[in-house]
Amino acid sequence: MTKAVVIGGGVAGLATTALLLREGYEVHLVEQNEHLGGRAGTFELDGFRWDTGPSWYLMPDAMSHFFKLCGTSIDDHLDLVPLEPAYRVIDDHGEHLDVTSDIDAMAELFESREPGAGAKLRAYIDSATQVYNLAIDGFLYTNFTNFIPYLSPGVLRLLPKLLANLSTSLKVKVNTQFRDTKLRQILSYPAVFLSSDPSHTPALYHLMSHTDLVQGVNYPRGGFTVFINALISLIDDAVLHLGTPVTAITTQGRNVTGVQVGSEFIDADIVVSCADQHHTETQLLPASLREKPETSWKNKQPGLSTVLVLAGVKGELPELLHHTLLFSSDWDEDFRKVFDGSTSEFPASESIYISKTSATDADVAPAGHENLFILVPVPADVSIGHGSAYGKESELVGRIAQAAVAQLGRWAGIDDLESRIVVQRTIGPADFADRYNSWRGGSIGPSHTLAQSAFFRGSNKSRKVDGLYYAGATTVPGVGVPMCLISAENVLKRLRGDNSVDRTLT
Template sequence: MKKDIKIIGSGFSALSAACYLAKKGHRVTVYEKNDSIGGRARQLKRDGFTFDMGPSWYWMPDVFERFFGDFDKKTSDYYQLIKLSPAYRVYYGINDFIAIADNLPEIITTFEAIEKGSGKILQEFMNEAKSNYDIAIKDLVYRPGVSPLELITLETAKKVNQFFSNISRDIRKKFKNIRLIQILEFPVLFLGAKPSDTPSFYSFMNFADFGLGTWHPKTGMYDVVLAMEKLAKELGVTFHVNANIEKIFVENKKAVALVVNGETLKADVILSGADYHHTETLLDQEHRAYSEKYWESRVFAPSSLLFYVGFDKKIENISHHALFFDVDFNQHAIDIYDKPKWPNEPLFYANFPSITDETAAPKGMETGFFLIPLAPGIEDSEELREAYFEKIIDRFEKLTQQKVKNNIIFKQSFCKNDFVSEYNSYKGNAYGMANTLLQTAFLRPKLKSKKVENLYFTGQLTVPGPGVPPALISGKLVAELIEKNI
């Protein structure tokens, strides 16, 4: 039976679910509180500069192909991909960096040059990482997190020890050079937890990095949002922006309507791709499946301080993606996870999309995006933001040996308070709930409400977890669950 399905939010998981549900013939309407779709993957345009406001790394291209393939389409039907070479640089000192090539053989050569014998060890590590990737991304993550039995297969039984060790311990057993260790620990930060709290099995992220490479949609990550919107509209999905959801009505323990900008709209099924905690606050207390105590006890991925910066000249000695690891990696992690505070010496990430995409900035100019990971729930003020921009831009100038401060046309910041106001994000987190051992698969918040019929959830606080590819998968999983239950 075809249903009237209303979706809250228009991030990647909501767009994915909308496409799958519309394909089944349901009447699907998407409501977005902001003035453009995409959720955290919105776009900022200013003075001829274009910024992706959120996700900027395109990893796991096979997951995107699988999504569009489910609709007999290809990514190339909607957008063009460019493989970045180098994939990224990691800076340790003044013009002292390691460039990560766009292919594994060259990366192995780089490792061997830094630590004798590490090339062969890396190849063995990557063979295991690929095996884990094949098990996880081609199978396990496409399970709905309903039962612990989903994790028990012949393949995972052989790797059970990897669920009780951690990435950091494994890497440090194999490699001695701290730079190589940090490069190998970096990919799991996308999962929202410290490497020492991330199960070894998640080494599949290293295969996503070194094995599959880093890509860039021709004019930015928003290309993917527009592609999914176009596909959704081709399938009959209707979109409404500036549509704030004020309440979810429940009758006889069934979700029956949304209040959107003061108007009550009936629905057969309600699906939220918005923040899970926030969505439950739209319900009366007795209908909420998770208490405030529950949310307080969870390990959340970091928040971020972001800067969108327009430069009036081209930036030198830099790559499209750059990581700045010239300060204490472990101390910054402690400042995020163990003793939450603003870090004295923050690691940071910089992204210059105009190196790859000439439309991202006016001719002869550069688009810059800077990110500092921070503890969620932290104090946020304009004074702190400004102080930290000065910290990182001073280091950026020193490490890349150039002056850029006087070439800034404008800068716009985005931090914890904005994540709360723009996305209703719990504690202003940027990436959802961390994928620690006790927050994996069936141990994450459920796709289907435990208290209210016809109410479902999707996105980075439920399965499979943080990241753009997992968001696409989450939309597929919840659509299948809805289809099964109606």
């Protein structure tokens, strides 16, 4: 039996641990916080419960595949509720549109706002589906160690289309086909799920529209904490070290030997770091074995951070669906504040996201109340400060939260929203840095720019330390819960010497 240490108990760490256990490894999972789940956390107060991380259940095929790979079924663990409409969009004039996963209905909606846009949407979605399937079949479940599959007739036939979608941005692709601002925003916003600015995201990622407009949006009843508990149920045989920060990855020559946790040493034949890769490279490895020293991060895009507002509200809020998005008409300025690195007196987007899981789940709020999770994109900058959920709230986080609540009330027509809030807590960029060692306080992970996508994103195996591997949102294939599951599978494929580009069957 080979011994492995997995650093980090988030989605990727739990998934990696589960797969290594099934492979016959003795696995020690080391997590610096007292709980498992990482960013997919939960917060409870006064009878309210909020997911504090992922809240969109997308790519159900990837989710189901992972649990099947672990010898079980996702249906044995989750009660998935289809959300229809999938989400509501509200603009700064109070107009709202409901987005569904019915292509016919969406084509009709697009056509009603812009003649000819219905047919264009159908073509756009057909393209998104084609590229999504190509990504699943050849670009996500792979370590890019074998390029022969990319010379197949099917891939070569699509090569001109792939190159065209890599050479332009998502913003340009959408804006050249659609004129209506709201329609443009609906098709461009998925870039935010990739921690990216649409103007710097390759048009290839229009595949994201397949996930919400074709596959649909679900909600795991009980929230993502139920999903985390499902992953935890797969790792009963692991040795857990909670509340245990890793202080160093130890080596002998070029070979990994284990990890140091305070005064204790845990030996290992392999180490899989599911922690933030910047933290792993710049803090846990000796300088001579850092493949990505601090200087190499200077030109990388860390993605966005967020100020999260967790609010418990008295009374019903029919103006909001389970998922609601506020889209500002000053769209470009919103992204400039968050992504271009310039200073702003008030560095917060007005295009924000609200989750009201009490719309679907009665157990997350006391009777006669709603729970709101308000996500405000901000720059990845720890100086914005902490929230009040885990300590003292910074002045700037407080102002951003107050502005977001007031904005939501105005735009959604909930005039008395602020006075109806009975409990409120916040989370800021410095909390992400403290709790998850996230680079610059980013809340999702590095952006999916062209230079940070596919094999350009880096390798999941250290080139300087034999036996050191990476999984999670900060490495390949990218950010998001499904990608973290895939990253765990790719580590398994790497260990097996599996150079295929297909999903693992057993």
